[in-house]
Amino acid sequence: xxxxxxxxxxxxxxxxxxxxxxxxxxxxxxxxxxxxxxxxxxxxxxxxxxxxxxxxxxxxxxxxxxxxxxxxxxxxxxxxxxxxxxxxxxxxxxxxxxxxxxxxxxxxxxxxxxxxxxxxxxxxxxxxxxxxxxxxxxxxxxxxxxxxxxxxxxxxxxxxxxxxxxxxxxxxxxxxxxxxxxxxxxxxxxxxxxxxxxxxxxxxxxxxxxxxxxxxxxxxxxxxxxxxxxxxxxxxxxxxxxxxxxxxxxxxxxxxxxxxxxxxxxxxxxxxxxxxxxxxxxxxxxxxxxxxxxxxxxxxxxxxxxxxxxxxxxxxxxxxxxxxxxxxxxxxxxxxxxxxxxxxxxxxxxxxxxxxxxxxxxxxxxxxxxxxxxxxxxxxxxxxxxxxxxxxxxxxxxxxxxxxxxxxxxxxxxxxxxxxxxxxxxxxxxxxxxxxxxxxxxxxxxxxxxxxxxxxxxxxxxxxxxxxxxxxxxxxxxxxxxxxxxxxxxxxxxxxxxxxxxxxxxxxxxxxxxxxxxxxxxxxxxxxxxxxxxxxxxxxxxxxxxxxxxxxxxxxxxxxxxxxxxxxxxxxxxxxxxxxxxxxxxxxxxxxxxxxxxxxxxxxxxxxxxxxxxxxxxxxxxxxxxxxxxxxxxxxxxxxxxxxxxxxxxxxxxxxxxxxxxxxxxxxxxxxxxxxxxxxxxxxxxxxxxxxxxxxxxxxxxxxxxxxxxxxxxxxxxxxxxxxxxxxxxxxxxxx
Numbered sequence: 001x002x003x004x005x006x007x008x009x010x011x012x013x014x015x016x017x018x019x020x021x022x023x024x025x026x027x028x029x030x031x032x033x034x035x036x037x038x039x040x041x042x043x044x045x046x047x048x049x050x051x052x053x054x055x056x057x058x059x060x061x062x063x064x065x066x067x068x069x070x071x072x073x074x075x076x077x078x079x080x081x082x083x084x085x086x087x088x089x090x091x092x093x094x095x096x097x098x099x100x101x102x103x104x105x106x107x108x109x110x111x112x113x114x115x116x117x118x119x120x121x122x123x124x125x126x127x128x129x130x131x132x133x134x135x136x137x138x139x140x141x142x143x144x145x146x147x148x149x150x151x152x153x154x155x156x157x158x159x160x161x162x163x164x165x166x167x168x169x170x171x172x173x174x175x176x177x178x179x180x181x182x183x184x185x186x187x188x189x190x191x192x193x194x195x196x197x198x199x200x201x202x203x204x205x206x207x208x209x210x211x212x213x214x215x216x217x218x219x220x221x222x223x224x225x226x227x228x229x230x231x232x233x234x235x236x237x238x239x240x241x242x243x244x245x246x247x248x249x250x251x252x253x254x255x256x257x258x259x260x261x262x263x264x265x266x267x268x269x270x271x272x273x274x275x276x277x278x279x280x281x282x283x284x285x286x287x288x289x290x291x292x293x294x295x296x297x298x299x300x301x302x303x304x305x306x307x308x309x310x311x312x313x314x315x316x317x318x319x320x321x322x323x324x325x326x327x328x329x330x331x332x333x334x335x336x337x338x339x340x341x342x343x344x345x346x347x348x349x350x351x352x353x354x355x356x357x358x359x360x361x362x363x364x365x366x367x368x369x370x371x372x373x374x375x376x377x378x379x380x381x382x383x384x385x386x387x388x389x390x391x392x393x394x395x396x397x398x399x400x401x402x403x404x405x406x407x408x409x410x411x412x413x414x415x416x417x418x419x420x421x422x423x424x425x426x427x428x429x430x431x432x433x434x435x436x437x438x439x440x441x442x443x444x445x446x447x448x449x450x451x452x453x454x455x456x457x458x459x460x461x462x463x464x465x466x467x468x469x470x471x472x473x474x475x476x477x478x479x480x481x482x483x484x485x486x487x488x489x490x491x492x493x494x495x496x497x498x499x500x501x502x503x504x505x506x507x508x509x510x511x512x513x514x515x516x517x518x519x520x521x522x523x524x525x526x527x528x529x530x531x532x533x534x535x536x537x538x539x540x541x542x543x544x545x546x547x548x549x550x551x552x553x554x555x556x557x558x559x560x561x562x563x564x565x566x567x568x569x570x571x572x573x574x575x576x577x578x579x580x581x582x583x584x585x586x587x588x589x590x591x592x593x594x595x596x597x598x599x600x601x602x603x604x605x606x607x608x609x610x611x612x613x614x615x616x617x618x619x620x621x622x623x624x625x626x627x628x629x630x631x632x633x634x635x636x637x638x639x640x641x642x643x644x645x646x647x648x649x650x651x652x653x654x655x656x657x658x659x660x661x662x663x664x665x666x667x668x669x670x671x672x673x674x675x676x677x678x679x680x681x682x683x684x685x686x687x688x689x690x691x692x693x694x695x696x697x698x699x700x701x702x703x704x705x706x707x708x709x710x711x712x713x714x715x716x717x718x719x720x721x722x723x724x725x726x727x728x729x730x731x732x733x734x735x736x
Contacts, residue, residue, distance in 0.1 A: 651730020
């Protein structure tokens with residue numbers, strides 16, 4: 001199966017093992033099952049070959065980055081035959097991690113590989129690496145080979161200490177482990193006793209294919225899987241799925257189909273719960289099944305779960321006659337290798353393919369296989385990505401589906417609903433709101449999107465609440481004009497008057513969906529809490545015939561003091577839009593017609609922090625036409641140089657983000673304090689960047705910086721604020 005890029009950082013951990021005689025040794029390891037880690041055996045031994053008494057591992061890029069104890073369940077340390085491996089059993093599963101498949105490929109035939117791990121000389125992790133294969137080294141005692149590698153970071157020699165156990169990757173999975181640094185004998189000029197010197201950034205890698213001949217190793221990583229089978233409940237798919245289910249259960253796996261749901265059970269909740277527990281998701285895609293909304297919803301949930309945790313493994317079964325998938329199916333599954341199935345004649349081969357993929361999630365068969373061709377790239381379209389600023393309309397190539405999209409569509413499935421979307425500015429709320437509007441229109445459901453950012457300057461209050469009344473009349477005009485309704489005959493005087501306007505509209509438009517984007521902008525006016533309380537009253541009054549989508553950038557607790565009257569905590573609470581993962585950046589670049597290297601993606605992610613709008617701006621700079629060639633794509637060398645320059649100058653007023661940074665500074669400098677003792681936001685941002693302690697008033701002000709997408713809050717209830725990305729850290733850190 002094709003390796004899923006954005007699962008990689010969550011797969012690798014830093015190992016710390018404590019020796020019997022005191023002291024610690026360090027290394028790198030990676031998950032091959034949810035609780036089993038593969039590493040090098042010597043990472044658990046001291047200089048005198050003493051074994052570690054205990055140890056722990058930390059997955060620094062997962063949501064849970066705490067130290068997790070482990071015990072050794074398999075170890076083989078025999079340098080003479082090229083074996084240096086160990087399997088660790090974690091004390092618990094770690095939230096937000098992912099598993100890597102092992103491949104039996106010969107790396108000598110695949111020079112396009114990469115690695116990443118936790119070198120001791122660099123605190124942040126993981127560190128992405130590339131390099132070259134310099135040949136193989138024969139271990140003649142066993143007739144096996146290992147690989148000689150040169151590891152580099154952005155072209156510079158990599159620090160090797162601590163990288164033992166790091167995976168060596170191709171697009172199909174892990175083909176080897178970085179084992180140890182190589183040494184060469186040096187004879188002094190004029191003779192004398194030879195000395196031993198480290199080879200220049202050379203490492204020996206243990207091939208994964210050697211492990212397949214060790215039954216005890218295979219048993220140490222084996223286990224049953226929970227498999228969810230998603231299909232159209234008609235023939236011939238039903239017979240195929242029944243055959244696949246029998247084969248899975250016969251091999252000790254747990255195979256779920258919705259026929260297993262008992263009478264009286266909540267179908268939707270059972271599907272959701274089962275998918276959240278699934279290790280593997282197998283959708284059966286045929287021309288007929290692609291019309292099933294039930295199948296699409298199951299795919300959405302599985303894809304959202306995979307994006308969050310790296311599980312379940314996505315193994316599509318697909319009719320090869322489908323040259324292209326519908327847009328949403330293609331977004332989730334179009335890039336994945338699949339098991340072909342046309343009908344009954346293909347059932348045996350498709351069952352074998354799925355069984356092999358599930359049974360060998362850790363190790364693929366070593367028989368020669370044609371490598372999966374990487375997906376073809378679209379024609380380079382650098383002008384299109386330059387225009388992808390702001391909200392992206394439905395169908396835009398550069399809009400990236402995220403887990404919250406599936407959650408939002410799921411909530412829209414109810415007859416009426418209340419959905420709050422929360423994220424900082426520039427994270428894609430309006431783009432998702434446009435897609436929710438499109439979904440309503442496609443379903444024939446009346447819908448109106450009101451963007452409060454288009455209201456201009458909001459009316460001020462004159463002390464007699466006239467500002468609020470003026471605002472309500474403005475809102476009523478926008479509401480009636482958007483729905484092509486007659487304006488009220490008399491000016492509105494209270495929120496109850498707007499409620500009457502809303503109820504009259506619902507007489508002709510039942511099931512109306514009202515999307516209020518940027519509604520928290522009203523917080524800058526004294527009547528903000530009264531308005532938010534009015535929205536709650538309107539919801540309570542018309543909840544049986546009207547749905548609401550509320551898009552906000554401010555934490556609900558900061559919008560209202562009376563939480564009981566808040567409209568933002570109804571139903572399941574807000575869904576939150578997050579930053580892009582490194583893999584998302586790679587996908588957006590591919591949609592522009594370019595395939596970036598792992599090290600380049602990592603540098604761009606550091607510079608932007610995954611900020612969606614800033615990421616598109618960075619790619620527009622990096623992927624612009626070559627110098628002096630307005631219609632030609634940039635060369636690989638130009639892309640490499642631009643990425644390096646952007647990373648170095650991302651926070652400079654002479655760098656690629658200069659205009660955005662100036663506009664940002666002007667914007668936050670013009671935001672007035674909400675409280676008398678609230679300090680200026682620029683000064684608070686500078687203190688955060690310089691890691692200085694914030695006063696209580698400054699900590700309250702920092703919440704506004706979270707809303708603006710400048711910082712993120714880590715930990716609760718007393719959060720620590722950190723700059724979202726390198727660009728903001730550099731820029732505000734240099735201000736005086």
